[in-house]
Amino acid sequence: xxxxxxxxxxxxxxxxxxxxxxxxxxxxxxxxxxxxxxxxxxxxxxxxxxxxxxxxxxxxxxxxxxxxxxxxxxxxxxxxxxxxxxxxxxxxxxxxxxxxxxxxxxxxxxxxxxxxxxxxxxxxxxxxxxxxxxxxxxxxxxxxxxxxxxxxxxxxxxxxxxxxxxxxxxxxxxxxxxxxxxxxxxxxxxxxxxxxxxxxxxxxxxxxxxxxxxxxxxxxxxxxxxxxxxxxxxxxxxxxxxxxxxxxxxxxxxxxxxxxxxxxxxxxxxxxxxxxxxxxxxxxxxxxxxxxxxxxxxxxxxxxxxxxxxxxxxxxxxxxxxxxxxxxxxxxxxxxxxxxxxxxxxxxxxxxxxxxxxxxxxxxxxxxxxxxxxxxxxxxxxxxxxxxxxxxxxxxxxxxxxxxxxxxxxxxx
Numbered sequence: 001x002x003x004x005x006x007x008x009x010x011x012x013x014x015x016x017x018x019x020x021x022x023x024x025x026x027x028x029x030x031x032x033x034x035x036x037x038x039x040x041x042x043x044x045x046x047x048x049x050x051x052x053x054x055x056x057x058x059x060x061x062x063x064x065x066x067x068x069x070x071x072x073x074x075x076x077x078x079x080x081x082x083x084x085x086x087x088x089x090x091x092x093x094x095x096x097x098x099x100x101x102x103x104x105x106x107x108x109x110x111x112x113x114x115x116x117x118x119x120x121x122x123x124x125x126x127x128x129x130x131x132x133x134x135x136x137x138x139x140x141x142x143x144x145x146x147x148x149x150x151x152x153x154x155x156x157x158x159x160x161x162x163x164x165x166x167x168x169x170x171x172x173x174x175x176x177x178x179x180x181x182x183x184x185x186x187x188x189x190x191x192x193x194x195x196x197x198x199x200x201x202x203x204x205x206x207x208x209x210x211x212x213x214x215x216x217x218x219x220x221x222x223x224x225x226x227x228x229x230x231x232x233x234x235x236x237x238x239x240x241x242x243x244x245x246x247x248x249x250x251x252x253x254x255x256x257x258x259x260x261x262x263x264x265x266x267x268x269x270x271x272x273x274x275x276x277x278x279x280x281x282x283x284x285x286x287x288x289x290x291x292x293x294x295x296x297x298x299x300x301x302x303x304x305x306x307x308x309x310x311x312x313x314x315x316x317x318x319x320x321x322x323x324x325x326x327x328x329x330x331x332x333x334x335x336x337x338x339x340x341x342x343x344x345x346x347x348x349x350x351x352x353x354x355x356x357x358x359x360x361x362x363x364x365x366x367x368x369x370x371x372x373x374x375x376x377x378x379x380x381x382x383x384x385x386x387x388x389x390x391x392x393x394x395x396x397x398x399x400x401x402x403x404x405x406x407x408x409x410x411x412x413x
Contacts, residue, residue, distance in 0.1 A: 021193035026148035034156030038259035042176040055366015066355030068120035086194035092118030100181030158263030216349035219405040224395035230357030231389035232325035250308040268320030277331040290393025297322035
């Protein structure tokens with residue numbers, strides 16, 4: 001490990017095309033997900049989807065991130081990181097473009113999975129690319145690409161309906177397809193700079209070092225982190241996938257207004273992602289931060305049920321603050337480990353287990369809402385996740401190293 005940094009520092013300056021490739025890739029990581037929510041009503045009506053099918057449509061992102069993300073290091077090790085990301089973005093472009101053309105709910109679901117493969121691969125590989133190409137600017141580049149990710153997620157939620165109306169007319173049959181398909185252009189642009197770097201396979205084996213997360217099953221802190229990550233991911237994907245429809249049905253907002261509300265809470269991830277990791281790193285215990293975020297969620301959900309229209313922007317603000325549990329979870333990976341090997345193992349374990357735990361949330365919302373047409377059941381699910389998030393976060397926030405909980409301990413470097 002000690003020789004990796006000097007070797008990286010001897011490398012030549014990173015081409016601007018590679019910087020552009022990383023930032024454009026990050027911009028596309030969530031558009032396939034957040035573009036669905038604002039036009040979910042039109043998709044459901046146009047393709048005559050039932051509650052279960054609609055729930056599955058909002059659940060597949062979580063499943064893809066769990067399954068494809070687990071195999072991403074092995075794929076990158078075999079084919080090269082650059083090629084894996086480029087191929088994933090190519091699949092994303094095909095999936096985004098073709099899912100806007102189909103008349104079958106099953107095909108829409110299948111092509112959404114295709115579109116999400118690129119996001120799932122890049123989700124895992126971008127951190128290793130930043131570490132390898134920007135060893136002296138990891139903080140700056142990580143901040144840059146996570147900001148691009150948040151901008152893309154916000155744009156997907158806020159611009160899908162305006163794009164549909166501007167390019168396809170009034171929001172009805174056909175125009176929602178234009179809004180969804182437009183994001184294929186953005187992902188296609190992201191492929192271009194990678195084409196200049198396909199011959200650069202990267203450091204052999206570098207992308208596969210995160211394997212071995214199975215050892216973390218013996219760590220209580222690792223499980224607490226996985227549960228925290230799962231609880232916050234479930235709420236995040238429910239809010240991105242379903243809150244636009246809630247605002248339209250219960251708050252009486254138009255499709256564009258509901259999309260802006262979701263875009264607002266998604267856009268808060270930009271400043272929150274800057275503040276939360278910095279604050280967490282300064283504290284000995286991060287448990288109080290989890291308590292504050294859980295309280296924000298609880299107040300927001302209560303307000304949404306009692307006053308869905310009058311306080312809608314305040315509730316969206318509080319949900320956005322509560323979603324700071326995502327950057328907090330990623331920060332805790334490094335704070336709860338001593339060595340790089342343990343950090344990689346913990347990251348693989350936390351994200352794979354966490355996404356599996358989160359996967360059923362959006363699907364259950366579709367089932368519960370589809371059966372009754374009411375929102376009591378979905379919000380009971382959201383409220384039920386809060387004490388789980390609080391307890392897991394409180395345990396994960398303690399100043400404990402996972403190496404101390406493993407037997408035999410992870411070897412020190």
